[in-house]
Amino acid sequence: MSTCRRVAQPRAAAQSHIVRPSFETRTMRFLTYAESADWCSRRGYPTRQREGYIVGPEPDIQALEFPRVEFALPTDSGRKVWLARFLYGLVDPSPELLIWIGDWAVWPSGQHMPLFARFRQAFDEHRPLIDAPGHLIAPDEMEDGVSILTMSLFFFWDCHVLTASGRDVVFVSHDEFGWFASRDVAAAGSVGQRLKDALGEDSSSTAV
Numbered sequence: 086m087s088t089c090r091r092v093a094q095p096r097a098a099a100q101s102h103i104v105r106p107s108f109e110t111r112t113m114r115f116l117t118y119a120e121s122a123d124w125c126s127r128r129g130y131p132t133r134q135r136e137g138y139i140v141g142p143e144p145d146i147q148a149l150e151f152p153r154v155e156f157a158l159p160t161d162s163g164r165k166v167w168l169a170r171f172l173y174g175l176v177d178p179s180p181e182l183l184i185w186i187g188d189w190a191v192w193p194s195g196q197h198m199p200l201f202a203r204f205r206q207a208f209d210e211h212r213p214l215i216d217a218p219g220h221l222i223a224p225d226e227m228e229d230g231v232s233i234l235t236m237s238l239f240f241f242w243d244c245h246v247l248t249a250s251g252r253d254v255v256f257v258s259h260d261e262f263g264w265f266a267s268r269d270v271a272a273a274g275s276v277g278q279r280l281k282d283a284l285g286e287d288s289s290s291t292a293v
Contacts, residue, residue, distance in 0.1 A: 112223045112225075112226065113208045113210075113220060113221065113222060113223070113226055113229060114220075114221040115205070115208070115210045115212065115217040115219065115220060115221075116183070116217060116218075116219030116220075116221060117141070117216060117217050117218075117219070118140060118141020118142060118218060118219075119141065120219060121141075121183065121185050121218065121219035122141065122142050124183055124219070124221075125144055125183070125247065128247070128248075128249060128250070128251040129251040130144055130145075130146065130149075130247055130251065130254070131144075131145045131146075131148045131149065132144055132145055133145035133148070140215060141218075143185070143187050143243075143245075144185060144245045144247065144254070146245070146254050146256070146266055149266075149268075151254070151266035151267060151268060151273075152266065152267060152270050152273035152274070153264050153265070153266040153273065154264060154265045154266075154273055154276050154277040154280055155262060155263070155264045156262065156263055156264065156265075156280050156284055157261065157262055157263075157284070158238065158257060158258075158261045158262060158263055159284070162239070165235065165238040165239060166235055168238065169231050169234040169235040169237075169238055170231050171283065172234060172246070172255045172257075172263070172265070173227065173230055173231045173234055173246065173255075175253070175255060175265055175276055175279075176246060176248050176253045176254075176255060177248050177249075177250060177252075177253065178222065178223075178224040178227060178230070178248075179224050179249070180223075180224070180249055181221050181222060181223055181224070181249050182221070182222045182230060182246055182247065182248060182249065183219055183220070183221055183222075183245075183246075183247045183249075184219070184220040184222060184230060184233050184234065184244065184245070184246050184247075185218055185219050185220075185244070185245045185247065186214060186218045186219075186220075186233075186237065186242055186243070186244055187218065187242070187243040187244070187245070188242065188243040188259050189214060189240065189242040189243070191241065191242075191259040192240075192241045192259065195240055195241050196239075196240035196241070196242070197240070198214075200236070201214065201236055201240075202214075204232065204233075204236070220233055230246075234246065234255075234257070237257055238257055241259045241261070242257075242259060243256070243257070243258055243259055244256070244257050251268070252267055252268045252269060252272075253265070253266070253267045253268075253269075253272065254266045254267075265277075265280070
């Protein structure tokens with residue numbers, strides 16, 4: 086009398102539904118100094134080559150008569166995370182934002198470059214920051230943009246967040262202050278009040 090034995094099926098077939106992450110779904114682009122300056126020029130933002138600066142240009146928003154709201158940066162880490170999200174929420178992300186990093190080596194002991202390098206490598210970007218300091222952020226990459234701004238605050242870096250409309254700019258400095266500037270006087274005034282409510286007396290409105 087013969088017996089039938091069940092033949093085990095390969096387990097690999099049962100795992101065929103697993104979706105692997107792909108860099109093809111990532112849209113963040115990284116720009117050189119020249120490409121960042123060109124992006125700014127086409128949107129009405131001037132740039133300048135700082136005297137004694139050995140790398141490329143930087144945004145020169147102070148050359149424009151933007152109403153500006155200045156504020157002091159918090160020292161608490163949790164407040165910095167909150168502030169990064171708050172500032173990012175002040176600008177229109179459509180159709181894209183440019184986050185331009187500058188002066189990232191002023192306080193070397195206060196930064197950890199491998200952390201930021203690994204972040205960029207997640208988007209298949211392997212050039213050093215000095216070769217591609219610009220980050221073009223799509224509207225659906227808000228969390229990534231907030232992450233860049235948060236690391237800039239933690240590491241005491243200069244960082245500009247520029248809107249594609251050419252209207253609004255956020256800046257944080259290695260000297261522990263920041264500002265929001267806008268071609269729209271009403272927008273600057275509204276943001277000034279919101280910052281004062283959130284940060285207390287550490288904000289002030291300045292017409293430039």
